[in-house]
Amino acid sequence: MSIEWPTCWFDEPTKVKLLKLQGADAGKRAASGGVRTDVPMSDLTTFRIGGPARVLVEPLDPESAAEVVRRALEREVPLRILGNGSNLLVNDAGVDAVVLCTSRMRRAIREDNKYYLWAGTPLVGFVNDAARSGLSGVEGIIGVPAQIGGAIAMNAGGRWGEIFDVVETVTICSLETGEVRTLSRAEMNPRYRDSNLGRVLVLEATLSLKPGDPKAIVATTREHLLEKNAAQPVTEPSAGCIFKNPIGADGRKSSAAKLIEQTGLKGARIGGVEVSRKHANYFINIGGGASSDALALIDHVRQRVAKEHGVTLETEVKIW
Numbered sequence: 487m488s489i490e491w492p493t494c495w496f497d498e499p500t501k502v503k504l505l506k507l508q509g510a511d512a513g514k515r516a517a518s519g520g521v522r523t524d525v526p527m528s529d530l531t532t533f534r535i536g537g538p539a540r541v542l543v544e545p546l547d548p549e550s551a552a553e554v555v556r557r558a559l560e561r562e563v564p565l566r567i568l569g570n571g572s573n574l575l576v577n578d579a580g581v582d583a584v585v586l587c588t589s590r591m592r593r594a595i596r597e598d599n600k601y602y603l604w605a606g607t608p609l610v611g612f613v614n615d616a617a618r619s620g621l622s623g624v625e626g627i628i629g630v631p632a633q634i635g636g637a638i639a640m641n642a643g644g645r646w647g648e649i650f651d652v653v654e655t656v657t658i659c660s661l662e663t664g665e666v667r668t669l670s671r672a673e674m675n676p677r678y679r680d681s682n683l684g685r686v687l688v689l690e691a692t693l694s695l696k697p698g699d700p701k702a703i704v705a706t707t708r709e710h711l712l713e714k715n716a717a718q719p720v721t722e723p724s725a726g727c728i729f730k731n732p733i734g735a736d737g738r739k740s741s742a743a744k745l746i747e748q749t750g751l752k753g754a755r756i757g758g759v760e761v762s763r764k765h766a767n768y769f770i771n772i773g774g775g776a777s778s779d780a781l782a783l784i785d786h787v788r789q790r791v792a793k794e795h796g797v798t799l800e801t802e803v804k805i806w
């Protein structure tokens with residue numbers, strides 16, 4: 487099948503939206519267009535690894551994003567969804583697809599205890615706003631370098647809770663049919679680090695928080711951030727946790743980091759990628775790291791942990 491790779495289909499709607507929504511800045515941004523070709527994914531991922539995306543589309547709002555999905559389906563063009571690229575390992579050969587990046591789809595509205603958020607809204611800004619506004623429920627996900635769409639897709643969280651604790655609705659566009667639907671919380675069945683929504687693009691979400699004392703919520707948020715920063719290599723190029731914490735037959739989770747550490751693999755290195763000495767479930771790109779280095783290190787760690795502990799680690803990081 488020959489693919490007609492798009493280079494200009496989305497410029498028109500993008501331009502219109504930009505001019506309508508962004509005022510004076512619009513001309514400048516519209517001139518760069520909503521579509522770029524051969525964009526290095528190493529610039530768009532926190533691991534700083536990955537070859538070029540053949541086409542990168544950055545719609546400005548949910549409506550344009552759904553249109554991108556429908557056009558890709560019509561033309562049978564492969565499509566991948568990118569948020570902030572903080573849980574991705576991308577092949578150095580690049581991505582032979584249209585990559586729809588939600589980074590420019592930013593809008594956050596707060597009404598009473600509810601937030602109406604577009605997919606590209608940075609998670610950290612929303613969590614800080616909630617704390618300052620005396621709204622509780624997301625203190626524990628401070629420091630996750632995600633966008634709202636990526637956080638929902640991955641059900642981002644940690645030991646203090648996860649984003650689905652506060653999700654009320656999610657609006658999705660099916661990557662199979664292009665249909666847009668708003669799902670209530672009761673219609674969704676999220677799992678550990680997985681929204682379980684199937685092949686969809688998350689367009690927007692409504693999150694419902696609990697009113698509380700702003701001072702106490704700010705203090706808890708800050709405490710969690712300091713604790714996270716002390717335990718994890720947050721300033722180095724990584725893709726977050728490489729493996730999920732394994733769940734035993736009794737339903738209890740064990741720590742992948744502990745298993746890796748007990749296997750003596752902190753500091754293990756292949757090429758330019760190293761198991762973090764600070765937190766063993768993070769791999770660090772120490773400079774010039776290649777996707778093949780990261781993949782080889784994943785295999786090595788998985789095999790060694792399986793041999794020592796009889797546990798097969800499953801990747802949390804998404805591999806493109």
Ligand SMILES: Cc1cc2nc3c(=O)[nH]c(=O)nc-3n(C[C@H](O)[C@H](O)[C@H](O)COP(=O)(O)OP(=O)(O)OC[C@H]3O[C@@H](n4cnc5c(N)ncnc54)[C@H](O)[C@@H]3O)c2cc1C
Pocket residue numbers: 532566567568569570571572573574588605629630631632633634635636637638639640641642643644679686687688689718719720721724725726727804
């Ligand atoms: C320093 C550091 C700390 C981290 N700490 C945590 C933590 O405490 N807890 C935690 O859970 N994670 C953590 N992570 C991992 C990562 O931030 C989360 O998995 C986050 O949810 C990914 O969001 P993103 O926008 O970067 O998504 P991306 O990395 O861009 O994408 C991840 C996956 O989600 C899909 N996706 C992205 N956006 C959408 C969308 N709008 N619709 C549908 N699918 C989409 C992508 O296709 C891909 O499969 C950390 C990462 C780093 C680098």
